[in-house]
Amino acid sequence: xxxxxxxxxxxxxxxxxxxxxxxxxxxxxxxxxxxxxxxxxxxxxxxxxxxxxxxxxxxxxxxxxxxxxxxxxxxxxxxxxxxxxxxxxxxxxxxxxxxxxxxxxxxxxxxxxxxxxxxxxxxxxxxxxxxxxxxxxxxxxxxxxxxxxxxxxxxxxxxxxxxxxxxxxxxxxxxxxxxxxxxxxxxxxxxxxxxxxxxxxxxxxxxxxx
Amino acid sequence: xxxxxxxxxxxxxxxxxxxxxxxxxxxxxxxxxxxxxxxxxxxxxxxxxxxxxxxxxxxxxxxxxxxxxxxxxxxxxxxxxxxxxxxxxxxxxxxxxxxxxxxxxxxxxxxxxxxxxxxxxxxxxxxxxxxxxxxxxxxxxxxxxxxxxxxxxxxxxxxxxxxxxxxxxxxxxxxxxxxxxxxxxxxxxxxxxxxxxxxxxxxxxxxxxx
DNA sequence: GCACACACGTGTACAG
DNA sequence: CTGTACACGTGTGTGC
Numbered sequence: 001x002x003x004x005x006x007x008x009x010x011x012x013x014x015x016x017x018x019x020x021x022x023x024x025x026x027x028x029x030x031x032x033x034x035x036x037x038x039x040x041x042x043x044x045x046x047x048x049x050x051x052x053x054x055x056x057x058x059x060x061x062x063x064x065x066x067x068x069x070x071x072x073x074x075x076x077x078x079x080x081x082x083x084x085x086x087x088x089x090x091x092x093x094x095x096x097x098x099x100x101x102x103x104x105x106x107x108x109x110x111x112x113x114x115x116x117x118x119x120x121x122x123x124x125x126x127x128x129x130x131x132x133x134x135x136x137x138x139x140x141x142x143x144x145x146x147x148x149x150x151x152x153x154x155x156x157x158x159x160x161x162x163x164x165x166x167x168x169x170x171x172x173x174x175x176x177x178x179x180x181x182x183x184x185x186x187x188x189x190x191x192x193x194x195x196x197x198x199x200x201x202x203x204x205x206x207x208x209x210x
Numbered sequence: 211x212x213x214x215x216x217x218x219x220x221x222x223x224x225x226x227x228x229x230x231x232x233x234x235x236x237x238x239x240x241x242x243x244x245x246x247x248x249x250x251x252x253x254x255x256x257x258x259x260x261x262x263x264x265x266x267x268x269x270x271x272x273x274x275x276x277x278x279x280x281x282x283x284x285x286x287x288x289x290x291x292x293x294x295x296x297x298x299x300x301x302x303x304x305x306x307x308x309x310x311x312x313x314x315x316x317x318x319x320x321x322x323x324x325x326x327x328x329x330x331x332x333x334x335x336x337x338x339x340x341x342x343x344x345x346x347x348x349x350x351x352x353x354x355x356x357x358x359x360x361x362x363x364x365x366x367x368x369x370x371x372x373x374x375x376x377x378x379x380x381x382x383x384x385x386x387x388x389x390x391x392x393x394x395x396x397x398x399x400x401x402x403x404x405x406x407x408x409x410x411x412x413x414x415x416x417x418x419x420x
Numbered sequence: 421g422c423a424c425a426c427a428c429g430t431g432t433a434c435a436g
Numbered sequence: 437c438t439g440t441a442c443a444c445g446t447g448t449g450t451g452c
Contacts, residue, residue, distance in 0.1 A: 050287075253430075
């Protein structure tokens with residue numbers, strides 16, 4: 001029979017079988033120092049309770065550990081061994097997850113920052129050059145030149161170099177704003193084999209000095 | 211003196227003090243059944259080693275647990291108690307981190323998806339309406355109308371409703387592409403108290419039916 | 421004094 | 437049979 005102390009409700013053990021106390025029986029005197037026997041009995045009971053508590057702790061610990069496939073109840077030593085393997089596993093998991101989370105947070109942050117920068121750039125004053133592709137071969141190019149700069153640079157050269165890259169100027173219009181800035185709207189015909197993305201890069205690079 | 215068995219190298223205990231074996235001494239016969247004594251001695255040594263191993267396990271477990279400020283060595287029962295509190299903490303941490311990581315991953319994924327959708331949309335054919343803010347009060351609005359649609363909708367109404375929202379048409383130009391699409395470029399003067407973002411929303415909504 | 425913790429020897433039960 | 441695990445009683449040390 002297994003002593004399933006772990007299921008007991010941890011009441012202090014009241015009943016003590018006197019037969020199981022060899023030294024108490026071997027002591028011939030009975031009525032003399034009853035207090036000594038009392039003490040011994042109490043000590044035994046206390047030790048019993050202590051063991052009971054420890055077993056209960058073992059039982060609780062067993063419940064926390066990852067379930068084993070074995071139907072047999074784990075022994076107390078192997079319970080500690082198991083906990084000894086399990087705890088570092090958990091700590092490692094925590095460490096790994098923390099690192100991963102950290103990485104994700106920074107990634108998300110710089111993603112957001114990029115987004116914010118892009119969004120902050122879009123609304124105004126950044127649209128020195130905007131390209132809108134209307135089809136695979138048509139692009140609407142919109143250029144804004146600040147008052148200070150548009151007199152310094154030969155704008156016709158830009159148009160010419162665009163033609164060098166396979167872009168033909170189909171239609172164009174321009175007007176001047178109240179503060180003197182110039183706006184051009186150019187409808188460009190591109191060669192079919194020119195990738196829009198690459199072209200946008202080219203345009204950005206070409207118009208960067210503006 | 212504390213018995214620091216946990217520091218010993220776990221060698222099986224060889225030397226046994228015979229004086230500490232009461233039952234062996236009380237057995238009068240010596241040369242009779244030496245095998246019984248041998249057995250008892252072995253049993254005792256085995257039990258001793260077992261306890262030693264258990265203590266070593268306790269020692270290792272103590273090292274894994276979060277350090278306590280107390281200088282005193284933890285007792286074995288309190289070691290299990292501590293582990294009993296510590297393991298759920300770790301499990302909870304793992305669970306929390308896993309959930310957080312999961313959330314971050316999905317967030318990052320949909321962020322990327324949004325980004326991809328946006329990038330896929332930008333290059334061509336999406337620019338039915340583009341707003342470029344040149345200053346806090348000036349915006350360059352560029353509208354492309356497909357051949358099929360631009361005859362069905364009263365474009366002047368759009369301009370009028372823009373004025374209702376506090377946008378004044380400063381300058382405008384338009385031209386027709388080779389395939390019959392119409393392009394408008396409008397320079398708008400906005401009231402200062404109109405937030406660009408909100409306005410962009412308005413424009414998007416207004417021009418959506420196109 | 422008392423509660424607690426620890427180590428020990430011992431008997432018993434169970435699995436290889 | 438041997439090793440392992442467990443519970444028990446007991447002696448001892450330690451801190452409140």
